[in-house]
Amino acid sequence: MLVLETVLRIRREHASGKAIKAIARDLHLSRKVVRKAIRAPEADMGYRREVQPLPKLGPFQARLDALLEEDEARPRREKLRLTRIHDLLLREGFDGSYDAVRRYAARWRQAQRRDVMNAPAFIPLLFRPGEAYQFDWSHEDVEISGKPMRVKVAHVRLCASRAMYVRAYPRETQEMLFDAHARAFAFFGGVPTRGIYDNMKTAVTSVFTGKERVFNRRFLVMANHYMVEPTACSPASGWEKGQVENQVQTARGRFFQPRLRFTGLEELNGWLEAECRRWAELHQHPEQKELTVAQAWAAERAVLQPIVAPFDGFHESEHAVSGTCLISFDRNRYSVSARVVRRAVQVRAYADRIVVRCDGEVVADHPRFFGRDRTIYDPWHYLPVLVTKPGALRNGAPFQGWELPPALARLRRKLGTGDDADRRFVRVLAAVLDDGLEAVEVAVREALLAGVASDDVIVNILARRREPPRPLTIVTPEDLALRHPPRADCNRYDSLRGLHAAA
Incomplete structure (x- = not known):
């Protein structure tokens, strides 16, 4: 040449x-x-080969095309490396080099790419401080307590300052969505006026032509609470919320790789929140080069709407109470107060707990468990039943490993074991229904300080405290004066002596 x-x-x-x-x-x-x-x-004297000979790859070209087409249809997380595709061809008899596969794959992908004239064009967006935020979910792999777990990660991003918030949850349900908003707004120090979402089912009920949407009722209640105008993107149009889409990739590469290892989700989320602050302090704002993201965030915080109060973000459903004072919820069972047995109750599910209500009254409040086939008991729910069935104290499932208050635990040890000891202890527990746990603890401590471990004494102490106090009176000197002055009459004494003498 x-x-x-x-x-x-x-x-x-x-x-x-x-x-x-x-x-x-x-x-x-x-x-x-x-x-x-x-x-x-x-x-230009460059040489251009019109036909590329494929001496090694030729017999396997159809198979390689099929592998590349299958890989192109896979999600990004599941795509194969070219080294893996080369290995699959080797297993089928191919004896060529990896470079031959790599060069062919590069030409194949270039041929599949759309013509430059038909490529979609975009318009850069500009947001005013406090105007909008973007929300999205992603799925990430972590290790919790030594076990692999795929968590659902909520991503929130302020469009003007580019500040990000990331939090992991075990589920992608509506109560998790509400909790993510409450925590993100508290983290940002205020609320923008508009939220940009995709068409997730926890927010959007129906999708119509254009931008017309029917939003979920509870989601609209949350948006109204924070005075936010929700906006849904067009289907399959991730560029309409490109900032948070980019945040997903950034967080995956910077936060979740290599795989994170923590003892629990709370510890993981505490670390993620600290990393969001650190990222904001270290990175430059993409448009305002003289500012870091943290500095732009501080300026935007001043124009955000104030948070009046966190939204009560629960998802409510109705359940029936069984004869064993249990309800089934989310593949687990939870105890409720015995006074609502065989009745319908409303379960309010939060991100970290469930609250059970009946006729507007709370009858149970449990930390939420995200496994399956587990029964969560609160022994105090069964106290009205235990009063009538004291023999269940020994083998009743709710009372196994019961962590009693220190005074009651000491009283039970002193009472000993056996049916009689159980009845006496249950008699003390029964007083909790009328006097309250705090009053019973005080009475038990008083009895134990006196060296007495007796149910009768404790019940007596509680009864005395329930008696109304005697009214206080003001005593004057006139009140102390005798109304009937005594008379000195010795004959009366002599008459009494005479009677006794005669007897």
């Missing part, structure tokens, strides 16, 4: 009138090469 200097010399001499034959003789070139150099546009 001719060097560029030779090509330029040929073109220059030919332009000055020198014959092609003379140029070929002087430069020791064939006349065909000289003519090609003269006709080449912009002195």
